[in-house]
Every structure is written in structure tokens, then in C-alpha cells.
């Protein structure tokens with residue numbers, strides 16, 4: 001459990017003195033020193049008593065004012081990376097910079113960074129209103145302004161009805177939103193968020209995604225946002241770093257990582273895809289087991305994985321005229337409300353596709369097609385490396 005007093009350390013502004021939040025609110029160009037790039041250079045972390053690095057030689061560059069997500073499955077090193085930026089963990093190797101200043105060894109309370117941990121620690125002896133107002137009181141903001149700002153933030157995160165309750169009288173999701181309001185109210189230059197919406201149901205999660213994006217864009221706060229939810233990362237981020245086993249597989253915009261996955265892992269993890277093991281058989285041609293394909297955008301290696309998104313697959317009459325047209329049999333049709341998710345046997349492959357409700361059922365023969373331009377080849381041995 002994280003110590004609440006510790007996690008609520010807030011320094012408003014770029015230097016390490018605190019200044020009234022109202023000043024930070026109107027971003028002054030003179031304060032631009034505050035708006036520093038966060039840079040991790042060849043950072044690794046091996047926890048004492050372990051052999052496998054939790055974080056393995058990563059390079060990240062986070063620009064001021066951007067919404068930057070660390071996306072990866074459980075155990076991929078996201079929290080460890082965040083804790084090294086915050087200063088709660090010290091890298092085993094590598095360096096952390098804020099602007100031109102190296103901060104690798106600087107303790108957390110001397111970094112102008114606010115962290116919201118998954119455990120959303122609140123002060124147990126303060127009610128909701130007092131918890132949210134705390135950073136402003138610390139920054140010496142006047143009572144009247146605190147009152148109105150607190151009310152504004154309580155409303156934004158939809159907890160105004162609980163303003164007089166103590167933390168133990170709230171649900172997990174309500175506590176999480178109070179912690180968010182407290183983190184954002186003083187508008188620190190850099191906020192680290194570790195799965196901040198994890199305790200919320202889908203509807204509230206989506207509402208809070210919009211609220212967070214608004215606050216982030218309005219104030220120009222830099223967000224480093226940890227999530228294992230690829231939909232959330234795609235919807236919210238300016239850039240995403242995709243991690244697995246402590247390594248960064250790809251860094252890019254949501255569009256980059258979705259449409260041009262750098263490794264087979266990224267293709268599978270971000271959205272749903274069909275990955276076919278291909279062997280090149282001549283210019284623009286490949287074989288994937290027993291099927292022959294036309295390909296366009298593929299690496300210059302003898303073998304590679306071809307990623308074809310389910311939404312690129314055309315079915316039945318729509319497959320006519322596609323560069324690739326194959327015969328298949330529906331094995332599975334799962335009703336999803338707006339459409340059906342199909343698994344179609346094509347030779348030894350099971351192809352994922354989407355269909356209109358009521359269009360195809362199990363056992364039915366169906367033509368499966370896609371165009372060359374809708375598939376992207378990925379070198380199988382593609383080394384996980386920061387792509388830019």
C-alpha cells in the first residue's frame with residue numbers, strides 16, 4: 001500500500017518551489033522551463049533477488065503537453081517504468097532526464113511530478129472535499145478560490161454528491177475519481193497515472209476517458225498513462241509505447257501502431273488480427289501453408305507474418321474481385337449486437353472476420369477475400385526496439 005502523504009506530493013510548476021495553482025492554470029510562456037521533455041535513456045530495472053529484468057533497456061521521449069500511454073499486458077514493466085519516472089524506483093542502469101537535467105537519483109518529492117497509483121490512496125481522515133482541496137491548500141491558494149475550484153473538479157469527475165463523505169464511505173470507483181480530482185486540481189506539469197480507471201464499469205470508464213482528455217488538453221498537462229486496455233490507449237493517446245516482457249516493441253501514434261505494427265506481438269495485442277506465416281514465392285506473391293496469396297507491403301525477408309485485420313476481410317459476393325479470394329467454411333458465428341464475429345476455416349487457417357447479423361451461420365460455405373493493400377507484412381525476427 002502506498003503512503004498517501006507520499007503520493008500526494010505535488011509541486012506546481014517547473015522549479016521545485018511551490019507556487020499558487022492559479023498561476024499554473026494560466027500557462028505563462030516564461031514558465032516554459034516547466035514544460036520539459038521527459039527522457040529515459042537505456043533504462044533497465046532488475047529487482048533485487050531476481051534475474052529477469054522487469055524493464056529491459058528502454059528509451060522513451062515524452063513531449064510536454066502530450067498524452068503518452070504505456071500499454072502492455074500484466075507484468076510487462078509498465079508500473080516499474082512509471083515508478084522510475086516518479087523516482088520511487090531507481091534504475092539498475094540508464095538515465096532519466098527532465099529537460100536537460102538528469103534526475104535519475106533525485107528523490108520523488110524533489111520531482112515536479114504527481115503520481116496517481118492504482119491503489120488511489122486518499123487521506124483517510126479528510127472528507128472528499130478536503131482531500132481534493134489539499135494540493136491547493138498546500139500551494140497557498142485563497143479559501144474562496146479553493147472552494148470554487150474544488151466544486152468544479154468534484155463535478156467534473158462526478159463525485160459532487162459525495163463531497164462530505166469520508167473515503168471509507170465510498171466505493172472503489174468513487175475513491176479512484178476523487179484521487180484523480182486531487183491529482184489534477186493543482187494542474188501539475190506532469191501527471192503519472194497507473195490504470196486510473198481500472199475500478200470503473202465500462203460506461204463510467206468511457207465518460208471518465210472524455211473528462212480526462214478534456215482536462216489534459218485544456219491545461220496542457222503532460223500525462224503518462226499506464227493501461228493494459230488497448231482500446232483505451234488507442235482512444236486517448238498522442239503516442240503509445242507498447243511493452244512486453246520489459247521491452248518496448250513499438251512507439252507511435254495510435255494510427256501507426258494499429259496500421260503498421262512493428263512486431264507480431266503488437267499486431268496481436270493492439271486490436272484483433274489474423275497473422276499468417278508466409279514464405280515469399282516471387283515478386284508480390286507468397287504462400288501461407290497451402291494457400292497462395294498476393295501481397296504488397298511486406299519486408300524483404302524470406303519469411304514473415306502477414307497481418308490482416310478482421311474488418312479488412314470481405315465475405316461472400318463482396319470477396320469477388322479482391323486480390324485474394326479463397327473458399328472457406330464458417331466454424332463459429334458469435335452474435336455481438338451490431339454484427340457477428342466469424343471464424344472461418346480456410347485450409348489449415350482459421351480466419352477471423354466480421355459479418356452482418358444473420359448473414360452467415362456455422363457450417364456454411366463462404367468466399368473470403370482481401371486486397372493486398374489491406375495486409376501488412378512483419379519480419380518475424382523483428383527486434384523489439386523503440387521505433388523512433
Ligand SMILES: Nc1ncnc2c1ncn2[C@@H]1O[C@H](COP(=O)(O)OP(=O)(O)OP(=O)(O)O)[C@@H](O)[C@H]1O
Nearest residue numbers: 047050054072073074075076077078079080081228
Ligand atoms: N518489487 C518487486 N520485486 C521483484 N519483482 C518485481 C517487483 N515489482 C515488480 N516485479 C516484477 O517486475 C515485472 C514487471 O512488473 P510491473 O509491476 O512493472 O508490471 P505491469 O506491467 O505494471 O503489470 P500489471 O499490468 O499487472 O500492473 C513483473 O514480472 C513483476 O513480477
Ligand SMILES: [Mg+2]
Nearest residue numbers: 078079080194
Ligand atoms: Mg502495473
